[in-house]
Amino acid sequence: MKIAFLGPHASFTQLATAQLFPNDELLPQSSILDCFSAVENGDVAKAVVPLENSIEGTVSMTLDYLYKTPSIKIEAEAVMPIAHHLMIHPDNSIEDIEKIYSHPQALAQSFHFLDTHYKDIPKQDFSSTAAAAKYVSENKDIKIAAVANQYAANLYGLKIINRNIQDFEQNHTRFIIISKLQNKYENEDLQTLGEKSGMLITLPEDHPGGLHQVLSVFAWRKMNLSKIESRTLKTGLGNYFFFINVEGSWNDILHGNALKELESINADVDFLGNYKEFLLES
Ligand SMILES: O=C(O)C(=O)C[C@]1(C(=O)O)C=C[C@@H](O)C=C1
CATH class of the missing domain: 3.40.190.10 (Periplasmic binding protein-like II)
Incomplete structure (x- = not known):
């Protein structure tokens, strides 16, 4: 199987990709956009890109392309310690x-x-x-x-x-495996940290309490959010989409009718996947 990654050789993303796909053909790309395009065009089956760092926060380019390419979903997350x-x-x-x-x-x-x-x-x-x-x-x-x-x-x-010039001792980057296959990546050789569901939510228009309504859908069902990030829609100041991670499986969300409630408040939900988070070595 062909797997794209943000290269060239010896990038942090390659170190992560090599642990996730030890037996596959790894193809370096020169940008995050090229990784998404390779998956979108079917040149590769999957790609690995950085999503978030514990010191510096979200890799906004990755969020933007997840939003722009609805056919691309997430198969897994993997966390790796980073030393610069x-x-x-x-x-x-x-x-x-x-x-x-x-x-x-x-x-x-x-x-x-x-x-x-x-x-x-x-x-x-x-x-x-x-x-x-x-x-x-x-x-x-x-x-x-x-x-x-x-x-x-x-x-x-x-x-x-x-050596070790990162500003905080604890420095971890979270990578995602993206594909159009809607698979759930499994790897028994890696330590699993948990399971989560990812989604992109857009509200129909800016109105008082809009985000509160979305969050309350998960809150009263006692579903824990592990990440929420707002990112500009680029349609004007103040217009955002939200990347949300909920702990647990998508079945929990469907079973509890959370999706129906999100639809009833006219939230547009792009489900990114129900996937595991793995721990990698540095
Ligand atoms: O530049 C690299 O080596 C990468 O793989 C990219 C990247 C990132 O975008 O976050 C990956 C891990 C580190 O956080 C620094 C850079």
Whole structure:
């Protein structure tokens, strides 16, 4: 089976994908959009993309494409510990650094470290941590550093000058497996953390208590929400959709008529799946 992931090789997403799909063909993509397109066009069966980080929050691009591509659903979530290192070309030295490159999530997760130790050095966004590391390895004449992981340092032959630069010891990223198959991914070799249902909810118009009505559908049924995120619909200020995770299975929701009640308040519900959350190694 072909599985797309946000690449290139040695991105955090690849480390997650390799644990989820040890026996499949992994195809690196250069953006989250390309991962969604590969699934949408049927070029691959599934893709793995980041959804959320414990320091920096939601990866908004992933939420936006989940919203824009209703045929794509979630098969599983997987949580992985994240450690960032600052690395340079082995022929350069620490004093030479003129720019630091990385994925915006990685730069944000290490913001205080970089601001304290490399305050005047400009930081520049890259499509992934591994793409930044690869670029550093291919351009020894420009004095640049990358924030990336240990595997990227090994693969691209870079020298680590600062280790574990993330601003909080607890740093985890949650990845999702996306596909059009409406499957539930299973893996007995990985530790399961729980089961949840995911949905995108849009309210018909902005009115007082609209979100309260949605939340009360779950509250009075004693269904626990593990995540709620609002994201702009891009149709004007103040217009949002909501990504909601409810603990438990979709059957609980159907059985308790929660869906019917959501429909009765004219909420538009796009069900993303009923799936398990797995724990990965770093
Ligand atoms: O840049 C990478 O290596 C990625 O896989 C992307 C990504 C993200 O978007 O959150 C994944 C994990 C880390 O949080 C940092 C970056």
